[in-house]
Amino acid sequence: RQIRAFVRCAVKAREAGYDGVEVMGSEGYFINQFLSQATNLRRDAWGGDYSHRMRLPVEILARMREAVGPDFIIIYRLSMIDLVPGGSAWDEIVTLGKAVATGGANIVNTGIGWHEARVPTIATSVPRAAFAWVTQKMKAEFAAAGITTPLVTSNRINTPEVAEQVLADGCADMVSMARPLLADAAFVKKAAQGRADRINTCIACNQACLDHVFQNKTSSCLVNPRACHETELVYRPVSSRKRIAVVGAGPAGLTAATVAAERGHEVHLFDAAPAIGGQLNMAKVIPGKEEFHEMLRYLATRVEDTGVLLHLNRKVAAADLAGFDEVIVATGVEPRDPKIPGQDHPKVLSYIDVLRHGKPVGERVAIIGAGGIGFDVAEFLTHGEHPSTTLDLPAWKAEWGITDPAEARGGLAASGPRVTPPARQVTLLQRKKGKLGGGLGKTTGWIHRTVLKMKAVEMVGGVNYERIADEGLLVSYGEKREDPTWIPCDTVVLCAGQVPLRSLAQDLEAQGRKPHLIGGALEAGELDAKRAIDQAARLAARL
Structure with missing residues (x-):
């Protein structure tokens, strides 16, 4: 049958x-x-x-x-x-x-x-x-x-x-x-025309394709929200050209600016930083996330090709935006204040201090917060100065215990994975009980958890953060705050969530204007680039 x-x-x-x-x-x-x-x-x-x-x-x-x-x-x-x-x-x-x-x-x-x-x-x-x-x-x-x-x-x-x-x-x-053609349906055409640098490269994140499929959602693509939505998300030429300001050159701002400009609007994109990318510039330094360089490369070509007027190193105030017909606020997020006693101690750093500013980190580290950023910081710190195995195939195969299937059934080495010792001793903590990383991608979360286990990261849930002092981080457990325990550490890294940066939007609203908020400025949860890019594209398509 x-x-x-x-x-x-x-x-x-x-x-x-x-x-x-x-x-x-x-x-x-x-x-x-x-x-x-x-x-x-x-x-x-x-x-x-x-x-x-x-x-x-x-x-x-x-x-x-x-x-x-x-x-x-x-x-x-x-x-x-x-x-x-x-x-x-x-x-x-x-x-x-x-x-x-x-x-x-x-x-x-x-x-x-x-x-x-x-x-x-x-x-x-x-x-x-x-x-x-x-x-x-x-x-x-x-x-x-x-x-x-x-x-x-x-x-x-x-x-x-x-x-x-x-x-x-x-x-x-x-x-x-397969996935590269979701990322860019014109992949083959661009390659044939010698325009490979204009291809929107698949970053293999799985967030909108496979993760959607396994949740019975319509498959799409993080870097291309039109994938599988081509008939509903249409970039039509505008009948009336507007002057649009986009503030914030992260993934949401870049998407909104380039789609609006592609449709025919005059678009000015402002950012206080010296380079485009926003949070992507931190993501790209995580071992195993080197494909984010490709995402940034493509977005830069889109700015150039669509004629967006880019203003870097420019922090704008509400008064600077008086001459624009529409203002899109894509100012992103800032770290949430966890209000832990002693968090002003010299041993305390934010994830931005670690990933963007490269501040020194000790040998024993406690990471507060086990969302996507907490996992990324843990991978970054345990990896240390070793070259990323993503860029070294033999090292990657050894790390995962892959061998020639002619030598072992299934291609799994009898000796198992050969893991480089961790650069640091890391403890990853979260307030919520249960499995750490439960909110990570459906098809990739297990990989991140496995990597941290391979690097001997201790993962602890259900804790209360009592205080930070010379001894390290003091935690207790459960609603009754029982069993107070010091976690000895040289550095505490705060990855305790984010809150939207909306001060510019609030200033504009105080003047009686109605800005459009997208990305982290609208909703900060887990720095969701998929959601941010989709919001930006849909907004720019209807302006």
């Missing part, structure tokens, strides 16, 4: 006018589960030794090809490295690869890891083209067997330059991309 269902889907796709289908034989789904000895415990003709376990995909492809004919494309996505205990051995993967390449598939695509794998495979901290070497191994196997079926490689290929290098190195015949 299941085989018939696969075949029926392919037939219906052909009847609907599609040129082909891809059979999902990877990522731990139904077909993949039949292949693994860890999950296929059957004792009949569909289980047991590998020739029986691989029978399901072979039968699916043979019957599918018979049903759709020779001139319909069938791609088979082959799990080339499972990254789970008891995953397939390399000789098994090769056997199946050869069988599908000669048994009905026109193209063989690369699947990486099961969803259950405790190794990241597509998140922003994964090096670009991190698994192209696996496809290259299969390409050599195909060549040795005289098989010419094209091989596709996948995962974290997000720029034309990366794709070209993968092909030039002989890793594959083709490359597969």
Whole structure:
């Protein structure tokens, strides 16, 4: 019955006018589960030794090809490295690869890891083209067997330059991309025109694509809010040109300014800082978040291309904005005051002191607040001066315990992950009881928690912050403030949330004007760039 269902889907796709289908034989789904000895415990003709376990995909492809004919494309996505205990051995993967390449598939695509794998495979901290070497191994196997079926490689290929290098190195015949085309639907056109520097690069954050999918929400893109909303979020040319001031050149302000200018308005963008980016300039220094450099690069090109008049090192007051038809306030946030006795102690720093100003931090650190910023600061401080493994593929593979699947089933090293010792001893704390990082991304939160565990970060919830003194940070537990305990530390970093910066908006309102608030200036919770950019785009589209 299941085989018939696969075949029926392919037939219906052909009847609907599609040129082909891809059979999902990877990522731990139904077909993949039949292949693994860890999950296929059957004792009949569909289980047991590998020739029986691989029978399901072979039968699916043979019957599918018979049903759709020779001139319909069938791609088979082959799990080339499972990254789970008891995953397939390399000789098994090769056997199946050869069988599908000669048994009905026109193209063989690369699947990486099961969803259950405790190794990241597509998140922003994964090096670009991190698994192209696996496809290259299969390409050599195909060549040795005289098989010419094209091989596709996948995962974290997000720029034309990366794709070209993968092909030039002989890793594959083709490359597969999905999220980069959400980030910029004109990706291929811009690459063909030699305008790669104008591509809105996927930063692999997953916040609006996969995180939405797994919550039954419409998929979109953090860096491109029009993705999957193209018919409702339309940037139409304006019939009446306005003079618009945007104050704040963070992601919200940059988006509002460039969309408004693209539509034909005269837009002036002001920021007191010497560079655009706002909070993005702190995000980009976190190990594993280097893709934020690409986001900033693209936003800078948008300012240039749309003709936004940029005024940096310029702090504006309400009086400076008298000549504008519309004022958009995107002034962002400031750290919330946690009002902890002793927080004026010399050992206390804010996350801004650490990430933006590079102030010295001691060997023992207590971080107050375990939201996204608290996790970022913990990763930054435990990493220290070591180069980011996101930029060093061998080091990244070692850190996550990845090895050649020819050496170990599933591609997991028997020795396990090899973690660089933490640069500092860090304790991460939150007032709320329960798991720390519960509000992080659905598909990426587990990675951040795992990284901190690997770096021996102590995570403590349900605490009250009593005071800060020479001894360190004094905490108690529960509503009754029981068991007062000193956490010895040299530095306390405050990551206790943010509040909107609205003084300019309030001054404008006092003059009887009605500014538009977007981003952190409207709502400060967790510095949500996805929400901020979407708000900005929708506002600029209707002005």
